[in-house]
Amino acid sequence: MAFQFNFSITENVENKLEILSDTDLLLGSAQDALKNQKGSTESKEVSSEEPAALQESLHVYKVAPETAALVASCCPKPTEDENQNETLPKKQSYKVAREHNIPDDVDKVLENKVVEALSGLYHVNISVVEMTLSDGSHGEDIVSKSISSHSDLLPGVYEGGMKIWECTFDLIDYLSTAEIQFVNKTVLDLGCGAGLLGIVALKGKAEKVHFQDYNGTVIDEITLPNVVANCAAGSDDDNREAGEPTSKRLKKADCSPGLLSKCKFFSGEWSEFSRLLSSDRKLISNYDIILTSETIYNPDYYSALHDTLSKLLSKNGCVYLASKAHYFGVGGGVHLFEKFIEERNVFRTKTVKIIDEGLKRFIIEVAFKNSS
Numbered sequence: 001m002a003f004q005f006n007f008s009i010t011e012n013v014e015n016k017l018e019i020l021s022d023t024d025l026l027l028g029s030a031q032d033a034l035k036n037q038k039g040s041t042e043s044k045e046v047s048s049e050e051p052a053a054l055q056e057s058l059h060v061y062k063v064a065p066e067t068a069a070l071v072a073s074c075c076p077k078p079t080e081d082e083n084q085n086e087t088l089p090k091k092q093s094y095k096v097a098r099e100h101n102i103p104d105d106v107d108k109v110l111e112n113k114v115v116e117a118l119s120g121l122y123h124v125n126i127s128v129v130e131m132t133l134s135d136g137s138h139g140e141d142i143v144s145k146s147i148s149s150h151s152d153l154l155p156g157v158y159e160g161g162m163k164i165w166e167c168t169f170d171l172i173d174y175l176s177t178a179e180i181q182f183v184n185k186t187v188l189d190l191g192c193g194a195g196l197l198g199i200v201a202l203k204g205k206a207e208k209v210h211f212q213d214y215n216g217t218v219i220d221e222i223t224l225p226n227v228v229a230n231c232a233a234g235s236d237d238d239n240r241e242a243g244e245p246t247s248k249r250l251k252k253a254d255c256s257p258g259l260l261s262k263c264k265f266f267s268g269e270w271s272e273f274s275r276l277l278s279s280d281r282k283l284i285s286n287y288d289i290i291l292t293s294e295t296i297y298n299p300d301y302y303s304a305l306h307d308t309l310s311k312l313l314s315k316n317g318c319v320y321l322a323s324k325a326h327y328f329g330v331g332g333g334v335h336l337f338e339k340f341i342e343e344r345n346v347f348r349t350k351t352v353k354i355i356d357e358g359l360k361r362f363i364i365e366v367a368f369k370n371s372s
Helices: 024-042 050-060 066-074 080-085 104-110 128-131 141-148 166-177 195-203 218-231 268-280 299-310 334-344
Strands: 098-100 113-116 121-124 186-190 207-211 247-248 262-269 285-291 313-322 347-355 361-368
Touching: 080 247, 098 113, 098 218, 121 128, 121 195, 128 141, 128 218, 141 218, 141 299, 166 195, 166 285, 166 347, 166 361, 186 218, 195 207, 195 218, 195 285, 207 218, 262 313, 268 299, 268 334, 285 299, 299 313, 299 334, 313 334, 334 347, 334 361
Parallel strands: 186 207, 186 285, 207 262, 285 313
Antiparallel strands: 098 262, 113 121, 113 247, 313 361, 347 361
């Protein structure tokens, strides 16, 4: 299984200059230098050689005083309103949370889906789903935007839920080897994506399992179909050897109503999600176990994640978090998040497993400091 991580985030900023007189060429070159300067400060990955090169570039285009006076007469200082018009809109990570209803006819959930199995878990073929959503006509249009930007991460637009990330399998292995008990527990799969962690809890006889992802498209097209496929009863594949892959197109889900009734599905930004739960008495407001994988890649989200965990975790509950040591190009990682946790002084953390194969990865346990 191959995993591709593309966290490059760039923004193009264009400043338009209209120059009258024969100084056009000179100013055009200076404009290019200024463009490069903006690009170097806004990119997540900046070469240490750029500042010197930029200074040299700007030195080439230094103009004489008389030329500067001519330029000033041709380019009056913008008014306050003009400056406001040039202000670039800031990207928002705000997305209202909502609950996704389970269709009465669950057979429709798996229509046109190819279902694969690995290590005893079913999941829909993501490439097939992406192909059906790539025309840009579906809701959030996250697939075509991801393809056009050549990135699996678009902050505030798409947070990577269409992929099954590497640390998910690390956490699944840990839950099995550590014999974590889900019986009669309320469980949240936070930033669920494919929902495999929550499905493990469901198979472990959890009382309730809730799934949350930033994007509603991920919930409808990936998470819910995966849960339905794993709730299917009487499959001949149940006795299949662990790790043996299979691929098929299911015509009928034959889903167990009892298992599916334990599940709820939500989309939206974390703080909005916790607000939704606290405002509806019919919903669980605290969870015994919260499972989350590869959700600490961006330090900008740490505050929202921390607040969500503090609001939704039960007093003696536990969070199991899987992550890489560091996410290059974005800046997050285990050690930075643990430092953030320590500074807030609400939770205690414990590393329960380290995976040294390839890029170092961690499983950490998070609980309230005053928990038993």
